[in-house]
Amino acid sequence: MTQVSDRELTAVTSNPLAMDGIEFIEYSTSKPQALGQVLEMMGFRPIARHRSREVLLYRQGDMNVIVNAHAGGQPRGVQPAETPVIAAIALRVRDAATAYRYAIDRGAWIVPFQVEVMELNIPAIHSVGASRVYFVDRYREFSIYDVDFTLNPGVDPHPPALTGLHWFGIVQYIGSDRMAEWIEFYTELFGFSVLADEQRYGILPKGRILESPCHSFHLQLIDPKPGIFDPEPVELLQRVGLGTPDVLKTVAALRQRGVAFVESKGVHSEARGALTQSYLGGVMFELVHDERA
């Protein structure tokens, strides 16, 4: 084997799905307007509505957030409740069908399709708790929203990000003694890699951090606190992390918009990061210092 093909082979195996970042994060809630207000406080703008379901698209910069109030009625799916939960991560991949087949061949559970006439069929697999991972390959020349969503009248479809905000990552809570297993899940199915323990970001440096194979976002896996007797710790996607080149500037800008931050002895806004207060019973955002914008 020549040196060139060795190099190509490594590239293929280290990013097996040709992943290219996050297309959207989906929240499920029965109170979409309330969550919409929180998202607008965070700098997101309402962009479009789904043609056939109670599903809304919010956006700032390169970040898309889907707010889903549609009760899917599927087993093992998130049912909209008052407290919003992160129901899905959509990954940009080179070819959604190939990525889907790759994951299924390695033991992923498929989510059965439920599409209406002329709607896009976005392949998905089950992930932690009731959440899902979608594979999206239409994000360059045209987008999935062009097909299924109707633009809000008079809206700028591409509002700039507030102070350079961008996806930094997602925090997942895991059960006791489950670290090796969840690391396996993300490395085997998606090609994530585990960062060295000393490589840390933000102000809540717990658990282990995984980096996406496209090097554009992170997953932070957090175990239950030791010594606390909790027979069945819940596993879920707990919060999203937003990267910003200047945390304190972003904190100031968000405060002006009405966002409150946790300011305690242990956790407070500083140059490395900040944590918003919890809204609607459980929605919070972490800010992380990250130069990319």
Next chain:
Amino acid sequence: MNARDSGTDAVVNAPLSNILDFGMDTISLAGTLPAKLAAVRDAGFSQIMLSARDVVGHLDGLESAAHAVRASGLRVTGFQVLRDFEGLSGHLHEYKVDVAKSMLEMCAAVGAKVLLVCSSTSTHATDDPDAMARDLRKLAMLALPLGIKVAYEGLSWGRTINEFTTAWDIVQRAGAPNLGIGIDSFHIFAAKTPLDEIDTLDPEKIFLVQLADFMWQEVRTVEERIATARHFRVFPGEGVHSSALADLVVRLDRIGYRGDYSFEVFNDDYQQMPLPTVATRARRSAIWLGEDVLRRAVPLPNRIRLRRADA
């Protein structure tokens, strides 16, 4: 009240003897699932190994079966059994993946954390260890989001894998964190696997130990093994392999195994005896193993296990 709260009742109510590490298996008992749960609990056990048949055959359906299990306060040792899974290809593999998914969904519904998988007996399966490892790795991935571990057991009449030593080799090849081995004393004694081999195992990767004695010294043919395994097993201490069983349990304890022991006793006679009578025999066996063989101290009431600080 959640399952774990009520589970402590069973422990507290148990007479003072250390049988917490031992459980019965529903296959030893006749009757309905609720009757089996009650008999096992009344005999002072805190855990039970369930079979898919218990759940599927429950009159009021899966949800009701799962509720009955939770309401019993018994912890579920594991769920059995997925057969002939590994080494198949094409449509046979796809078919078995569907069967596995169904088993895993039932396993999750009844709160079982371990799915038992027996090595393949199928003549359609390959004997390529890497292919078997790949399939088990996929099975472990299917189990992973559900929080289920997969225990792979070498059946003594398995076509390629028929001892715990070779099962361990496949588990190591697969290298999945939630895939380990299941050990069944019957198959060790039937295949005459040297007990010294226990020392080669990683205790953290033994996900289940099943114990049974039997009445014959030797089971030479495959047919004899199958017949004995399915009809003539007895509880530990009741057959002619008691000292070997004690040796096995002591060796497992010595390498650091701290998981569950389940009595995998298929016995046609026990199937036509009153449930409390059979459960009492199981209890006697558990006391022998817990107090005489492992010399465990009697537990304090209301014992709870705190999570390790280094977890």
